Structure formats: structure tokens, C-alpha cells
Amino acid sequence: MLQLDKHSKVPLYKQLKEALLEYIEKNLKEGDALPIESEIEKLFGVSRITVRKTIEELASEGIVTKTQGRGTFVQTKNIVQKAGNITSWTEEMRLKGKQTETKNLMVNEIEPSKKIAKELQLSKGEKVICLKRLRCADGEPISILINYFRSKFTPGFLEKGLTKESLYEILEEDYGIQLERAHERVKARLATDLEALELGISPDSAILHITRVSYLPDGTPFEMVEMANRSDRYEYDIDLVGRNKLKTFTAEGE
Structure with missing residues (x-):
């Protein structure tokens, strides 16, 4: 799994996005749930704001979908x-x-x-x-x-x-x-x-x-x-x- 570099000029949310894309590719299939936000925070040592911004970007690109009260899931292909x-x-x-x-x-x-x-x-x-x-x-x-x-x-x-x-x-x-x-x-x-x-x-x-x-x-x-x-x-x-x-x-x- 990609490690985040807090001293890099690349914003943390972009690094986290690449790390989550790699995680999804290797570990999940369509319809599977991503780890909850608090787990992603601890796993990568980032703030809740960074996690949410990254998830929102993945959702806007159709990679994941957020369901109220259930969590975030790998999007089924259109x-x-x-x-x-x-x-x-x-x-x-x-x-x-x-x-x-x-x-x-x-x-x-x-x-x-x-x-x-x-x-x-x-x-x-x-x-x-x-x-x-x-x-x-x-x-x-x-x-x-x-x-x-x-x-x-x-x-x-x-x-x-x-x-x-x-x-x-x-x-x-x-x-x-x-x-x-x-x-x-x-x-x-x-x-x-x-x-x-x-x-x-x-x-x-x-x-x-x-x-x-x-x-x-x-x-x-x-x-x-x-x-x-x-x-x-x-x-x-x-x-x-x-x-x-x-x-x-x-x-x-x-």
C-alpha cells in the first residue's frame, strides 16, 4: 500500500486518493464497502477533513458511491x-x-x-x-x-x-x-x-x-x-x- 509523505508538495488528499485507488484495485470488487472514515484516518495518519475530501472526489469520479447510514462502496460499473x-x-x-x-x-x-x-x-x-x-x-x-x-x-x-x-x-x-x-x-x-x-x-x-x-x-x-x-x-x-x-x-x- 502506498505510504503518504507529509513533507511532499503533493497535497495529502491527492496522495490518499492514490493510496485508496490502489487499495480498491487490490482488495475490493464492485459493491464492496470501503473502511469507515475513522479507520482510514488511523491507517494513513490523516485528518477526517482530508478523508472526506478524498472520498468526495472519488465519488464525483464515479469510483465509489456513498449511501446515507450504510457507508461508502465501490461503484458498480455503469x-x-x-x-x-x-x-x-x-x-x-x-x-x-x-x-x-x-x-x-x-x-x-x-x-x-x-x-x-x-x-x-x-x-x-x-x-x-x-x-x-x-x-x-x-x-x-x-x-x-x-x-x-x-x-x-x-x-x-x-x-x-x-x-x-x-x-x-x-x-x-x-x-x-x-x-x-x-x-x-x-x-x-x-x-x-x-x-x-x-x-x-x-x-x-x-x-x-x-x-x-x-x-x-x-x-x-x-x-x-x-x-x-x-x-x-x-x-x-x-x-x-x-x-x-x-x-x-x-x-x-x-
């Missing part, structure tokens, strides 16, 4: 979704080696709201299937997922129900529905009381709210999805095109 591909939530988790679970499943045929009707360009009187699920990865609630898709393309879905974890697998195998493209909007907002309860987070915690509209090969909008994802456990990974490449694309399209 689930990162690669933007740019149409994949189901289940497929994303499988790729990351996660065990998926569905809770609070609700499925109904409903009259669409004006927003849904507009996004899906529905005819007057056309109904949609509403499928709401709480999605868990390795037993931890991660996302509230609500799918709205056109009833007339999926006859018998209500009677059959969700026969697999992946909705998209059912659509492809049972109905021959292939989604050609999709458009997503991502924004940060505060969780509602119900969302916080279902996700097991503190009230008014930040979440990532995602709205996706998916289209069939002929350009028909088929599905609208709304996702409320825990911002402390979910990230988006996006590749961007360089400016020179973008200029080339623009010139070729002229």
Missing part, C-alpha cells in the same frame, strides 16, 4: 449503450453479460394520446398496444420501459402476451416485423415519485429520459418507446463524424 444501432434492451444486456429480469409487467390495448398519435401518424380510431416493464440487470432495477406499437400490425399479441424477454425478437419471429431505422431524443430530468420508487433511487434523482420512434422499411412509423433510465447506472456512447468527413459527405450529396 451500463453503456452504444448509440446508432436498433437493439432491444435485452440484447444490450446480453452483450454485456448481464442477467435480465422483467418486473411490474403491464400490457393493454389503449387509445393513444395526441403525442403518440402524432409521432406514429395514426389514423383516427387506430389503437396501440402499451407494454410497460421495469427492467432489471443482475437483480438491480435499471430502466422503466414503455413501448407503444400499432395494434393492427400485431394481431393476437394481447392473447399471447410477452412470450420472451425481448419484444423485438417476438416482433421479428412471430410477425415478421423488421425495424429499419429509428430516431431518439435524450434529455436529463428529475425522476417522478413513482419512478424513484420503482427504480429504488432517492426522490428527485436525475434520470435519462429517452424517446424513440422506430420505422418499418417502407417508412411507416411503427413504435414509440419511452425509457426512464437511472443516470447513475446508465450511459450513452456516441461516435461522431469528423468535420472533414462531414464536409466530404455534404459535397458528395450536392
Whole structure:
């Protein structure tokens, strides 16, 4: 374990940070608890203020998480979704080696709201299937997922129900529905009381709210999805095109 040098020009909290990072790397795994503040004080011969400043910095970098009344724990790695591909939530988790679970499943045929009707360009009187699920990865609630898709393309879905974890697998195998493209909007907002309860987070915690509209090969909008994802456990990974490449694309399209 790194020893702290009180005569060094490097601040003690930075030295302590390096020492704790080494300790975590060698001795702890995701979800394990760090020693309590008083133990860290004695172990490294530093003040409580230094310990707290170091822990706060580790927490701000997502290395540890502090839980009121329980202690400080090694942060579980965030689930990162690669933007740019149409994949189901289940497929994303499988790729990351996660065990998926569905809770609070609700499925109904409903009259669409004006927003849904507009996004899906529905005819007057056309109904949609509403499928709401709480999605868990390795037993931890991660996302509230609500799918709205056109009833007339999926006859018998209500009677059959969700026969697999992946909705998209059912659509492809049972109905021959292939989604050609999709458009997503991502924004940060505060969780509602119900969302916080279902996700097991503190009230008014930040979440990532995602709205996706998916289209069939002929350009028909088929599905609208709304996702409320825990911002402390979910990230988006996006590749961007360089400016020179973008200029080339623009010139070729002229």
C-alpha cells in the first residue's frame, strides 16, 4: 500500500486518493464497502477533513458511491449503450453479460394520446398496444420501459402476451416485423415519485429520459418507446463524424 509523505508538495488528499485507488484495485470488487472514515484516518495518519475530501472526489469520479447510514462502496460499473444501432434492451444486456429480469409487467390495448398519435401518424380510431416493464440487470432495477406499437400490425399479441424477454425478437419471429431505422431524443430530468420508487433511487434523482420512434422499411412509423433510465447506472456512447468527413459527405450529396 502506498505510504503518504507529509513533507511532499503533493497535497495529502491527492496522495490518499492514490493510496485508496490502489487499495480498491487490490482488495475490493464492485459493491464492496470501503473502511469507515475513522479507520482510514488511523491507517494513513490523516485528518477526517482530508478523508472526506478524498472520498468526495472519488465519488464525483464515479469510483465509489456513498449511501446515507450504510457507508461508502465501490461503484458498480455503469451500463453503456452504444448509440446508432436498433437493439432491444435485452440484447444490450446480453452483450454485456448481464442477467435480465422483467418486473411490474403491464400490457393493454389503449387509445393513444395526441403525442403518440402524432409521432406514429395514426389514423383516427387506430389503437396501440402499451407494454410497460421495469427492467432489471443482475437483480438491480435499471430502466422503466414503455413501448407503444400499432395494434393492427400485431394481431393476437394481447392473447399471447410477452412470450420472451425481448419484444423485438417476438416482433421479428412471430410477425415478421423488421425495424429499419429509428430516431431518439435524450434529455436529463428529475425522476417522478413513482419512478424513484420503482427504480429504488432517492426522490428527485436525475434520470435519462429517452424517446424513440422506430420505422418499418417502407417508412411507416411503427413504435414509440419511452425509457426512464437511472443516470447513475446508465450511459450513452456516441461516435461522431469528423468535420472533414462531414464536409466530404455534404459535397458528395450536392
